[in-house]
Amino acid sequence: MTSGGLDPAVLGAGGALVATLVPGDTTVAAAQKEAAGWPHRVMADPGSEITNGFAGLSGIAAPAIYVLDPNQRLIGVRGLGGGAAGLDGWLADMLIQARHGRDQAVVQRAAPALLVPRALEPEDCAWLIGLWHNGPRDDGTVAVGSSAGGGVQVVPTTKRREDYYLRDKTLEQKLLDRLMPRLVPEVSKAFHFEGYTVETFKIG
Template sequence: MSALAIGDHAPWFTSAASASPQDFLMGGYRAVLFFFGSARNPQVKAALADFCAAKSRFEQLGIHFFGVSIDPNDRVLEEKVAQSSFFHWLWDFSGEVSIRYGLCQVGPGGEGITYDPTTFVLNENLRVLNLFPLESHVAHAQQVLAYLETLPSPSAPRVIRQQAPVLLIPQVLSAEFCQRLIRYYQADGGRESGFMRQEGEKTVVVLDPAIKRRRDWLIANPDLVNEINELLSRRVLPEIKKAFQFSVTCFERYVVACYEGTNQGFFQPHRDNTALGTAHRRFALTLNLNEDYAGGELRFPEYGTDLYAPTPGDALVFSCSLLHEATPVNQGQRFVLLSFFYGDEDAKLRQQTQDQIVRSGAVPKAVGNSRIQPDSKAKPGFQSRSKRRSKS
């Protein structure tokens, strides 16, 4: 069974490849990755024949096909398909890559293996759009190709003149998970949310509806926190590492926040790390949970007047140093999952400054540094090594 799910990043790897005189990089285009194990399997052999027959269709769709084998005898496949920039074989003879993808299990004492042939469809950012285990009595290649035909054409390029340095990550949480979080909030009702202000040597938590109108429900259930951590470590942290070259190891807390249309919930322009008690914060996470409301967009006024409104399940990550605001909600309720991320050195700073925070009785005391460890297997993307290069 695959270690990956829809929405996860495909782990990066380096592999020997067929018929390419130079290294090539994955990413920037859609791809089909068929981990088939060995063509000696009759069902695999039939699927490979169908994929090879559809080579021209892959070229028409602009989608690259990669077949991954652990069997050295499969090198003969190079002779069956004319060289194409859209059709490649990858040689995983050590089985290491297949193991990382959760498809190859080695028996006790290294005796025997179990292999689960599976096809992954990846988007331009090497995230899993869909996956298809090889099943009996199912025309595997036709099943995959039918799905490829449903994918929308890539959008036309736009000329971007200016934008805030923010990271938009789609499909982090499923619609069902978003609704679960909303239901938890509704069952609790949340409490009025404040903000931190520096007053002399103390960081004071302030409740001021002229500056911020929002209610928060703090997620305290360890199982739910762990579930969120697992998803974010696979779908958000690799993107932060890739885009900003920063390794997130800790998060401040998770809250489900609600901006109400009845009181035009909002948060005036602010930065998230200007007080001693917040100086440890590196990145803010805003993850929209619903869309049945009006208003409530994010704005980064230092970088123009554009409004940012991720769709449900999508995350927006940005530096806590950026000036930003949550514009008023005019109708309905805007629900959002919020957190702050930071690293090990920042955690030491937070430990030193927590005693300087003054809270009212209505504001819960913060807990210590909470770890969010990225999945060691989910290094973003992969690079394949050509056959010629592998001999050097």
């Protein structure tokens, strides 16, 4: 890691939190930070596992700048092989995109439920809505007590809804491939929970 024409102040502008990944162990990372006089946080990346992961996702290998949103999703990538000209304008645009049109808010009090914004992309939502419109639908059911006969029943006075059940395993896997990489890390961070089971998805 060297400054290489990068202005540390530009990287940290606009409230961005900067972490610099250095291939190697902590000794190598500390030495490069000191040699470059680098003011930002430096993290060791033994075996280049993290940087190779970003390169695989983006198609752009290090040295590069990877911009993540508050949910740690990749927003933009810029390779540094061609220099840092115009970097300040590019970063400003990326930070606007990373906010998704709203200021970051810290939830102080909440029920024991996890809200994960933008778990699905707009095209995912359009696909799921299309399945509901074009596929077979079942009347929504509710669990009832023994006085009403018990079990799961259709009760129009309690719940009136038509549900599409995602029973096709190929479609189910498509949705899982989108959701699980986004939900599992958030659940782990919030609740330290690892044992996952998934019920049949239904769209209603």
